[in-house]
Amino acid sequence: MVLLQETKKEVINAELVNSIWVGEKMEFMSVDSVGVAGGLLCIWNPEVFQLKECCCNHNFILLVGSIFFNFNYVIVNVYGPNDPVGRKCVWDIFVKLKTQFLAPWCMEGDFNEIISISERKCCSKRDKGMREFNDMIEQLEVSDLPMYGKKFKWCNSHKGDRWSRIDKFLLNPEWLQIFNFKLWGLPRVVSDHCPTVLMENERVWGLRPFRFICAWFLHPKFVSFVEQTWADLNVIGWAGFRCLVKLKALKSTPKNFEVFGNVVHKLKATENATHAFDLVAEDRLLSAHELARKRELKGEAWQLGKMLERMWCRSNRNALCSIMVSGITIEDPLGINAEMLNHFSNFVAEPWLVRPTLNGPFKAIGDGHELGFLEADFSEEEIKCPIKSCEGNKAPRPDGFNMGFFSEMLEYSEG
Incomplete structure (x- = not known):
């Protein structure tokens, strides 16, 4: 509230x-x-x-x-x-x-x-x-x-x-x-x-997973930072494996994200500096230089705040504080984690002992142009268009990267 x-x-x-x-x-x-x-x-x-x-x-x-x-x-x-x-x-x-x-x-x-x-x-x-x-x-x-x-x-x-x-x-x-x-x-x-x-007092939910923030693209050196991180890697293998290694390399350097392109980090640092002047002013008058610096910090905080407002047009924060199981409310983080794991394990489980088979007459596709079209490799354009057309600021994938990252970095991720 x-x-x-x-x-x-x-x-x-x-x-x-x-x-x-x-x-x-x-x-x-x-x-x-x-x-x-x-x-x-x-x-x-x-x-x-x-x-x-x-x-x-x-x-x-x-x-x-x-x-x-x-x-x-x-x-x-x-x-x-x-x-x-x-x-x-x-x-x-x-x-x-x-x-x-x-x-x-x-x-x-x-x-x-x-x-x-x-x-x-x-x-x-x-x-x-x-x-x-x-x-x-x-x-x-x-x-x-x-x-x-x-x-x-x-x-x-x-x-x-x-x-x-x-x-x-x-x-x-x-x-x-x-x-x-x-x-x-x-x-x-x-x-x-x-x-x-x-x-x-904050309950302990365990380690916080990595989440990519679109505001990082605001930093002029962010793209070159990602490109250099990937260029330093010498990965051999199929395309999916190379992509996996590249994403892991980025996630292993979270401090670089925070210092480089994390607007939230910059805004927090600016607010903390302003807060420090307030604490000093509670005990004594600020000097003319300190007052001028404080005004500068307020201006920077205002600009950074507006920057985040423009970038995070969709900034929903969903919090799961409790769940109800069989009429019983569970609020303990360990209990919630256990119930969530149990629910989704059962949800995606396959109860079949023997997988069903399809029997009966089927119409043959035939050969020639139709068969070749179905078995043809996807073109580069067919792969890029769906990625570019996706809303970039939606919920991230399980690895923490959203579609905005892949859309912006698509041309750098090849190879």
């Missing part, structure tokens, strides 16, 4: 949401902004989160539902008013709603308020707004999750000298009894708020 605040969009439609969401199945609920102020958006996968009830106003969206038809809960996407009086009114609404929606709450968003003076840089006193915020937290019986990776979540983007932690995840204890959550602060690139991700 994705929760966004300050969308600054007066109208949010399915086309806009689809441009953000990476999955095929999607539902959403939004609150339009007033001019360029405010705006909220919640997006989720209906196969994971099943919506039952909802309500909203200008400052929040409240969703009541369940995860995989199992755990019932309440999600609240919050954008707190800028004025203390307005915030107090919203806090009072939450307290009243808690008596109506009794399932465990998870509140996330920009509350525009802090819990303690340590959450705002150069803050020296506890004011009325902080006390009212803490009163609401106590009445709702929610806890503020600690954040890893960053100390503050918001910074004024102009000078970079004001820092605070006004964005939060507030959860009822039931969440923490069921899930092993960690809250991570991600690098702040464009917005004055850093994005955060709430996730369980």
Whole structure:
């Protein structure tokens, strides 16, 4: 599920949401902004989160539902008013709603308020707004999750000298009894708020298989890198064997892919460099040179992000988190792997002890032109045309290479 605040969009439609969401199945609920102020958006996968009830106003969206038809809960996407009086009114609404929606709450968003003076840089006193915020937290019986990776979540983007932690995840204890959550602060690139991700400690699924990324072709030296890797090989054998050895040689040098043509790697490095400046700025003012370099990094990150957006027009991420076997839900990675292996082993198994045979009169094809046409070798053009006509950014083959790779590298793979 994705929760966004300050969308600054007066109208949010399915086309806009689809441009953000990476999955095929999607539902959403939004609150339009007033001019360029405010705006909220919640997006989720209906196969994971099943919506039952909802309500909203200008400052929040409240969703009541369940995860995989199992755990019932309440999600609240919050954008707190800028004025203390307005915030107090919203806090009072939450307290009243808690008596109506009794399932465990998870509140996330920009509350525009802090819990303690340590959450705002150069803050020296506890004011009325902080006390009212803490009163609401106590009445709702929610806890503020600690954040890893960053100390503050918001910074004024102009000078970079004001820092605070006004964005939060507030959860009822039931969440923490069921899930092993960690809250991570991600690098702040464009917005004055850093994005955060709430996730369980990652389950171990084993080694991640190699996957070719079409964005690697953006690097001007990528094709020459592949060509040189293949030229260094001295392979003897039939064509299929030579192709197998060449592909294995490419997969054995994944670090070259990452450094050379992996736009994702470059974007991550740029974001990390920007994040490092943010960490320094939490303790001291940045110099003029550091501020200039930070602006350059933001520009590079923006360009790389747009580059990926153009290249990865189809970027679906399908996650298999659990399966149901004979009415029993299995979530353990080892159990899922075993059941998947068992299912497909039975699916492709051949139960016949004796293979069937065909008996009866058959019409002869004859000899001459027809027979010669059927037994003729495929021409080079007949092989290249189907490969070139395939959509290149579809799911890869079992070896990790998609049709985009073969289409681009077809002329270099001969011999």
